[in-house]
Amino acid sequence: MNTSMVKSKFLSHPEDLGIVAVGFSGGQCKPGVDAAPSALIESGLLSQLRDELNYKLHGDDTVHSYKDLVPREDPPFRNMKNPKAVSSVTERLCDQVYAHAKEGRMVLTLGGDHSIAIGTVAGTAKAVRERLGREMAVIWVDAHADINTPETSGSGNIHGMPVSFITGLSKEEKPEYFGWLKSDHLVNVRKLVYIGLRDVDPGEKRILRENGIKAFSMFDIDRHGIGRVVEMALAHIGSDTPIHLSFDVDALDPMWAPSTGTPVRGGLTLREGDYICESVHLTGSLVAVDLVEVNPSLASEVELGAHETVRAGFESGIPNSSPTRKTRTSDGEGKAPTGKREQLLAGTQKTQSTMAASSASPVYERRTVARIHRYHWPAIQLNVWMLIMLAASCCIIGIFATFIGVQQHLGLYIPWYFPYFITVASLTIVFIATLLWLIARRRLLPSIVILGSFMFFVLWMVGLIVVSIELWGPVGSVNSNCNLLVWSTSPTGNNQGTLAWLEQRSICQQWQAVFAFALIGCIFLLWIIIMAVQVFYDDA
Numbered sequence: 001m002n003t004s005m006v007k008s009k010f011l012s013h014p015e016d017l018g019i020v021a022v023g024f025s026g027g028q029c030k031p032g033v034d035a036a037p038s039a040l041i042e043s044g045l046l047s048q049l050r051d052e053l054n055y056k057l058h059g060d061d062t063v064h065s066y067k068d069l070v071p072r073e074d075p076p077f078r079n080m081k082n083p084k085a086v087s088s089v090t091e092r093l094c095d096q097v098y099a100h101a102k103e104g105r106m107v108l109t110l111g112g113d114h115s116i117a118i119g120t121v122a123g124t125a126k127a128v129r130e131r132l133g134r135e136m137a138v139i140w141v142d143a144h145a146d147i148n149t150p151e152t153s154g155s156g157n158i159h160g161m162p163v164s165f166i167t168g169l170s171k172e173e174k175p176e177y178f179g180w181l182k183s184d185h186l187v188n189v190r191k192l193v194y195i196g197l198r199d200v201d202p203g204e205k206r207i208l209r210e211n212g213i214k215a216f217s218m219f220d221i222d223r224h225g226i227g228r229v230v231e232m233a234l235a236h237i238g239s240d241t242p243i244h245l246s247f248d249v250d251a252l253d254p255m256w257a258p259s260t261g262t263p264v265r266g267g268l269t270l271r272e273g274d275y276i277c278e279s280v281h282l283t284g285s286l287v288a289v290d291l292v293e294v295n296p297s298l299a300s301e302v303e304l305g306a307h308e309t310v311r312a313g314f315e316s317g318i319p320n321s322s323p324t325r326k327t328r329t330s331d332g333e334g335k336a337p338t339g340k341r342e343q344l345l346a347g348t349q350k351t352q353s354t355m356a357a358s359s360a361s362p363v364y365e366r367r368t369v370a371r372i373h374r375y376h377w378p379a380i381q382l383n384v385w386m387l388i389m390l391a392a393s394c395c396i397i398g399i400f401a402t403f404i405g406v407q408q409h410l411g412l413y414i415p416w417y418f419p420y421f422i423t424v425a426s427l428t429i430v431f432i433a434t435l436l437w438l439i440a441r442r443r444l445l446p447s448i449v450i451l452g453s454f455m456f457f458v459l460w461m462v463g464l465i466v467v468s469i470e471l472w473g474p475v476g477s478v479n480s481n482c483n484l485l486v487w488s489t490s491p492t493g494n495n496q497g498t499l500a501w502l503e504q505r506s507i508c509q510q511w512q513a514v515f516a517f518a519l520i521g522c523i524f525l526l527w528i529i530i531m532a533v534q535v536f537y538d539d540a
């Protein structure tokens, strides 16, 4: 069993992990990115996933190079470089990922350049449709939007185009040029979210704008902080949608991940990259992860560049990000609270002393991430509840206000429960307004609802009991008066007696209405308490 504390919403075998290692670099021109899966595996990624996180791994450790699929001749087509190779490799990859995903297990794909996401996303999207009858969302963590069409791309590199193919924005009939992509392989642009953008081509900007695609750039991260950005990204997707996380290591700042084909300065810190993975994992909606664009050979400028990038990738690639902290005492050192993944990293550092030639590797400061609760309120029920409570409160205020008016008019004394119930009903309206405000700010916590509703339940119950005593109580009850003066008599003629009878009858009916609304109020308050308790426990 895996040690993750997160309950998966969409995986039928959350302890299983399908691994696909893709040694392919045809989506761009720099060699070396095809060596990344081996480097990651040599770093101990798979054994750690197996031994430390207790994942049951499926798929072999061998890195697929797809040599058999790369044609000798592969001239550009519609401006795309290596179109046939990328098309056939991604088609094969799609089948591989689909085979894992259809079994209800998480899939981890180690790239490779980012063109391979055409295959991985297509494979999971198809499996999710078949298995769960749902659409899937994609969170694309990257410095680049990778949404060029063959026509808008300046480079012709397909690793800058995968998103346009998996969203259907780029289409091609010919099966050897991505014509194999069918509608069940595609994802809706409304279910696509970017995080980390900072190098977007002009054509891509237009595509993002025209399609209203949700994108959080580095500017947004600077402005709101990573916590709020991830929260907004997840809110956009919604809690009922399986998520495919496609993580390009160039989203990280070159300081952390220098060994990548198209580095762009001003990127995410290692912690921010971690945070994204952790938060997405915590939703329980994660069904697949890609880790791409690690290029161990591009490390000339920074001595430890490759190792750092592999390590950064290694961290991101671990689909267990439970921020539970344990105190590590087994090796006698490091008494500070550290998590499972810190232990993993430390372990990798030890086994990888050959890669880390110097001991000058930076010390990563880790902080505990607060558990994000995402409560899923049943919208229709909540709306019905608010409407009915509002109606009941308003009616009670109206009727008792009229009664006070009548009593004052007749110079009679005003019983305490008239103003009491008016106050309670008014406070109920304020409570509902507060709930609406909390909903708008996405801060509606079950605990607030439970506490508030319980208080109001007690107040309404007191009102209901008093009204019942007045209606049916032993002495001079309203009901017996009504029986005597209204229900047992029927006036005739158009005279003062008839008018008095009509007035008296209206008062009797208003009393009955007050009782009915008080009863409804109590029942509905009880109902929302139950609903809030359910929402509280449903939180994945």
Ligand SMILES: NC(=[NH2+])NCCC[C@H](N)C(=O)O
Binding pocket: 113, 114, 115, 144, 146, 148, 153, 154, 155, 156, 157, 159, 160, 161, 199, 201, 248, 250, 261, 262, 293
């Ligand atoms: N996955 C990547 N590293 N993509 C880089 C893309 C760069 C550029 N926008 C292009 O289309 O060529």
